[in-house]
Each structure stands twice: as C-alpha cells, then as structure tokens.
Amino acid sequence: MPSSAPVKKVPMRMCTGCKVHKPKKELIRVVKAPDGEISIDFHGKKSGRGAYVCNDISCLEKAIKTRQLERAFSCAIPAEIVEKLREELKKGE
Secondary structure, X not given: OXXXXXXOOOOEEEEOOOOOEEEHHXXXXXXXXXXXXXXXXXXXXXXXXXXXXXXXXXXXXXXXXOOHHHHHHOOOOOHHHHHHHHHHHHHHO
C-alpha cells in the first residue's frame, strides 16, 4: 500500500488591489502595528493587523485609490505613509 504523505495546505490571501487570491508567500503584507504605525512587512513576521498586496506598484496604487487599505485598517492613511509604502515597495522589487 503506498504511503500517502499529508498534503500541506498552502495559505491563501487576497490582494487588496487586484482582488486575486494568491499564496501568502507571493504577496507583501502591509501591517498596522498596535501603536498605529503602518509599514510594509516583507517577511510576514511583524505583529499587528495585516493586509496583502501583490509585489506590484500598480496593485498598491489600486488599493490606495479604492481605499481598500483604509477599510482594512479602519483608519485614514496619511499621505507621507503612502509615499513611504511606494518607496519601500520599489526598493523591495
């Protein structure tokens, strides 16, 4: 009888920009820390509320334009934070 190894379930998350479900490791996590700071978490280890975007500046722009990140974090996102997110995403590519 062949041994069937358990199939590991791949965690899926939805991009807040393009609304496509992808494996968690393919997406970048934008996190709102308990102190209210919003940043990009490339490794998925920071504590706080997370929202995911594709590793694509256009998805980040769409998430900002449609206010999906504001909805995910239940707060307005200041313009300087948006600029910082854009710069970090460009660096991370």
